[in-house]
Amino acid sequence: MPNIKDVAREAGVSVATVSRVIRNQSSVIEQTRNKVLQAIDILDYHPNAFARNLRNQKSKIILVIVPDIGNTFFHEILKGIESVAHTNGYQVLISDMGNNAKSEVQYLHALSQKLVDGVISLSATAARSMIERISEKFPLVVACQYLEDSPVPNVTIDNIAAAKTIVQYLIDKGHRRIAHLTSFPDMLLYRDRMNGYFKALAENNLPIDLELVKYDAPSIEGGKRQMELLLELKKPITAVFAAGDTMAIGALKTLKAAGKRVPEDFSVVGFDDIEISSIFEPSLSTINQPKRLMGEMAMKKLLKIIRGEKLKSLQDILNFELVVRESSGTINEVGN
Amino acid sequence: MPNIKDVAREAGVSVATVSRVIRNQSSVIEQTRNKVLQAIDILDYHPNAFARNLRNQKSKIILVIVPDIGNTFFHEILKGIESVAHTNGYQVLISDMGNNAKSEVQYLHALSQKLVDGVISLSATAARSMIERISEKFPLVVACQYLEDSPVPNVTIDNIAAAKTIVQYLIDKGHRRIAHLTSFPDMLLYRDRMNGYFKALAENNLPIDLELVKYDAPSIEGGKRQMELLLELKKPITAVFAAGDTMAIGALKTLKAAGKRVPEDFSVVGFDDIEISSIFEPSLSTINQPKRLMGEMAMKKLLKIIRGEKLKSLQDILNFELVVRESSGTINEVGN
DNA sequence: TTGTATGCGTTATCAA
DNA sequence: TTGATAACGCATACAA
Numbered sequence A, B: 001m002p003n004i005k006d007v008a009r010e011a012g013v014s015v016a017t018v019s020r021v022i023r024n025q026s027s028v029i030e031q032t033r034n035k036v037l038q039a040i041d042i043l044d045y046h047p048n049a050f051a052r053n054l055r056n057q058k059s060k061i062i063l064v065i066v067p068d069i070g071n072t073f074f075h076e077i078l079k080g081i082e083s084v085a086h087t088n089g090y091q092v093l094i095s096d097m098g099n100n101a102k103s104e105v106q107y108l109h110a111l112s113q114k115l116v117d118g119v120i121s122l123s124a125t126a127a128r129s130m131i132e133r134i135s136e137k138f139p140l141v142v143a144c145q146y147l148e149d150s151p152v153p154n155v156t157i158d159n160i161a162a163a164k165t166i167v168q169y170l171i172d173k174g175h176r177r178i179a180h181l182t183s184f185p186d187m188l189l190y191r192d193r194m195n196g197y198f199k200a201l202a203e204n205n206l207p208i209d210l211e212l213v214k215y216d217a218p219s220i221e222g223g224k225r226q227m228e229l230l231l232e233l234k235k236p237i238t239a240v241f242a243a244g245d246t247m248a249i250g251a252l253k254t255l256k257a258a259g260k261r262v263p264e265d266f267s268v269v270g271f272d273d274i275e276i277s278s279i280f281e282p283s284l285s286t287i288n289q290p291k292r293l294m295g296e297m298a299m300k301k302l303l304k305i306i307r308g309e310k311l312k313s314l315q316d317i318l319n320f321e322l323v324v325r326e327s328s329g330t331i332n333e334v335g336n
Numbered sequence C: 001t002t003g004t005a006t007g008c009g010t011t012a013t014c015a016a
Numbered sequence D: 001t002t003g004a005t006a007a008c009g010c011a012t013a014c015a016a
Helices: A004-011 A015-022 A030-043 A049-056 A073-087 A101-112 A128-137 A159-172 A188-203 A220-231 A245-257 A275-279 A291-306 B004-011 B015-022 B030-043 B049-056 B073-087 B101-112 B128-137 B159-172 B188-203 B220-231 B245-257 B275-279 B291-306
Strands: A061-066 A091-096 A118-121 A140-143 A154-157 A178-182 A213-215 A239-242 A267-269 A286-288 A315-318 A321-323 B061-066 B091-096 B118-121 B140-143 B154-157 B178-182 B213-215 B239-242 B267-269 B286-288 B315-318 B321-323
Touching: A004 A015, A004 A030, A015 A030, A049 B049, A061 A073, A061 A101, A073 A091, A073 A291, A101 A118, A101 A128, A118 A291, A128 A140, A140 A291, A154 A159, A154 A291, A159 A178, A159 A188, A159 A239, A159 A267, A159 A286, A159 A321, A178 A188, A178 A220, A178 A245, A213 A220, A220 A239, A220 A245, A239 A245, A245 A267, A245 A275, A275 B275, A291 A315, B004 B015, B004 B030, B015 B030, B061 B073, B061 B101, B073 B091, B073 B291, B101 B118, B101 B128, B118 B291, B128 B140, B140 B291, B154 B159, B154 B291, B159 B178, B159 B188, B159 B239, B159 B267, B159 B286, B159 B321, B178 B188, B178 B220, B178 B245, B213 B220, B220 B239, B220 B245, B239 B245, B245 B267, B245 B275, B291 B315
Parallel strands: A061 A091, A061 A118, A118 A140, A140 A154, A154 A315, A178 A213, A178 A239, A239 A267, B061 B091, B061 B118, B118 B140, B140 B154, B154 B315, B178 B213, B178 B239, B239 B267
Antiparallel strands: A091 B091, A286 A321, B286 B321
């Protein structure tokens, strides 16, 4: 590979001049510039990014850590991040941790090794102390995952309020026995959503029945399995609030297979509004997170940190939206 | 940020020794090593990756260019790539070109700038000449996209044979008027699948009717739209072969909305076997591409190139599989 | 407007 | 087993 020296020799100028031409600085006379350009062309020269970054101490690359690239929930967020990044001259690289906490730590290290200028983590499963320690020294933003009393900049929605909203909606539709499908209790996100569920029940003087709360993997299979159990309850339920759309779809599948009519006999609502929720039939009522905006906000926050600007707020709480589709409705007295 | 010099000073040794400890080379006596380790700990030192890469002229990072990260088709492929990469000490970074050819070129440049040790492109929309030129000098593998008579290493399936297989399956089920939903005719992939469709018809002495071939965006909406048109045909059809699963799902949606029974009145088959195809109801019959294997093979090929080993073959053609689900079946004489 | 010389942080070669 | 020092390729302060 030719380097800047080779080009300088070929063009009969100094390396400094070549460098100026590469970064098209103005202080090079047309004629000299052409000579250099020609030499670059002849040698098929490409600046070495490593050397450049070493010199500049920055890469203009930001890294996004995604818990699982197979989860469509993250796609829109990525689009938001990419759009802001690109208009600001940054490249976005994505790393898939495959739901493996160890690899998050590894990638976080890329930051401290200065391979990238900043990181947006769509996860927060690494040890909290580590995240906070890294955040002290390097540009890091956490999105989607709310962090309690943490000094790490993050952008999220209010999961408690959102869950409360959608459960209240079910209650307004006449449902009284509402089950809750949830997942990993060690993730704050699920605890928050469950809290919202409890709050809505409490505010309407409905009993909290822990038999109606089911835990499983946040997948279609998990939703299917738990819905099957719920159907066996002696005292039947009329609605299910799943803490994630995939679980909700699983529940719908079980109901369809069992011959239940949705929403006439049964209402199902989810959370996140991922792509499949509007495609599946019946389409799913759910809470829409402003995914694209979330990505944009996170990237903007990161840019500010990189540039050393002062953050107005450490934490941005965005608005969610209740999306009513086909999978939920007024309870059918006859059907029960 | 502390550097290796600071550590050396703190530990009272030379930078060379520190470097040896970092890379845990054996030729450092226990006692010295401990001193260094302690210094590293005290200063919270992290080696600078830029400098390291500059020195080594390699990053142990490979880049995967994905046409659209929102397309679930690519997820399994990514998993395959990641698994092989990780077991060989490589990190995988993903870049989303958002179906934008220009950005592919940009990312390809990351290669020639030596930011990464190799690239796997799941696309091939950049100018062919450029891809071939880069491939001459840098480790590059193209997957999913078959390249005709090209010297660029790639791994793919035989799209013509696969399309022929699934259309033959429809014919075997009694279908005679089979429509074809396809997309961008400038993409070889779609041309190949259409060729397979034509071949199957020809081999069974069925007429080729270009009125039955519809072009649209490779999306659910595109499939919906064209299916609506197909339903208006004077001489009705009984089956549709879509060149992609998303279009097939769109077709299914239109049919359901129109009150057609699938598969009693109508058969729909797709191509790719993406995640939603088995989730949607009715589940979709389709051609399964060995996505994970494809990713693994591509990464293995890339590794060989990086290591300067000789490739046994430039092109790997993998086996596809016909997956029969609920959306297709024997033609119902009564229904028509 | 151009050139010279130094440093970015690391690794590798050679000598001690 | 350890240390001194020369690269790696580029950008920039300073001089011309």
